[in-house]
Amino acid sequence: MSDNASTPAQPARPAAEERSRTPMFAPGAGPAADPAGSHHERRIRSFQPRRSRVTHGQRKALERMWPHWGVDVDGLSRLDLDALFDSLPAGSPVVCEIGFGMGEATAQMAADDPATGILAVDVHTPGQGNLLRLAERNDLVNIRVANGDAIILLREMLAPDSLSGLRLYFPDPWPKKRHHKRRIVQPEFLDLAAVPLRPGALVHLATDWEPYAEQMLEVLTAHPAYENASAGGGFAEPRPSVRPMTRFERQGLHKGHMVRDLLFRRV
Template sequence: MPPATPVDRDLFRQAAARPHEPLRTYHPRRASLGRDRGDALDRLFGRLGFSVHDEAAPFPRTADGMLDTAALFGRTAPVVLEIGPGMGETTAAMAQADPDRDYLAVEVHLPGLANLLLLAERLGLTNLRVAHGDALELARTALAPGSLDAVHAFFPDPWPKARHHKRRLVQPEHVALLRSRLRVGGTLHVATDWVPYAEQMVEVLAADPGLDSAGPVPRPEHRPVTKFEARALATGRASTDVIARRRA
């Protein structure tokens, strides 16, 4: 196998920081990759990843220009979209425990994306791919309606200041977009440890005309406790899960 070509990390940072319309739902962050993560990015991104924004790292497309998930994963299987997997431990664990579905994790934070690639290699995961960039833009421009089995968004940025609430991921127009990409019967699963955001999640998912939502539910066994969540629990902040299903 020829040596991996080091990726141009400045292109990743430029893509993450560029202006977006509508408003960005995440904070672009700068952090050191470290040797192991940098090596994983160089070796694995070209094989297991693509860029939402950069044409230099394209993804396979169907004849109508949508993401070709069968070509991406090398098989036809139900696809789970993971939005903002953080450092990737939860996503890797879920993909490992769920080999009959394919997991596409979309992350803008480069160290997290690189760490997930490293975990995928260490665990020998064949059902995991990563994308760098804005998951909503990917859904809007490249995911076909009805193409997803599930969408997960665990602990998205709560944007606690009132003037920033418009940047939250879980709001009506974003939920409508994500719901349209689900198959009938597919699930949208969100979680947060921020009580005001949990209340908004419950309200928005219940109000969507194409979703059936029972409101807050206990954390399902298939969602591991994240490191972020464990820290919140240690300080007395409980988490809320909300799961909604696309109706016919």
């Protein structure tokens, strides 16, 4: 009897399990599934990964553009922003956008201000692919896409005084009281963000959740590293024209929500 015949048959592994073990992209050809891995502490996250299908066009854009314009947030090295934005003159301003959805508003802001680099960070693979697709299609050479935790990006990978701005549009409001600790805009986050933000850097936030808007205004006003850039010291009114209408904003307005913008400067 052959060895094969004497070996008990192994049960077939379910197809879903096989797919879960198979990397979505070849190494270096797309964003890593968990770039920071176990290098950094586990903590309460201000985001929850959204699992949705990556379209053929998004996948192809990631495969083509990620090696050139993609950054995995592994927290192991400091980014050289001049080298990262090598298509812009050295010393060009760079802003960080945290959470960009499907990237339409980010692409529009990049087109409107081609002299400013946008380092856009998110964990949503379809959105990453869509933003790279828009950047490639419209020759937006001032966009770079970062994959991973924005906290690790700000704390571990950006040099002091390296950013000219920070944008945070429609973050998860975590409306239930027991989840408020997950909101990203907290005093500790502002402490962290103050380090890579250079003096005069503009912090622009927006939300359609009124209680969260009030919390944002309260913690920013109380923080010594920031000053309100809006007349009267409240919310920015009228709505700043530099921020395009986002999909989340349209959804909020359709539900009757009040959209609030906040503009603060790093002191």
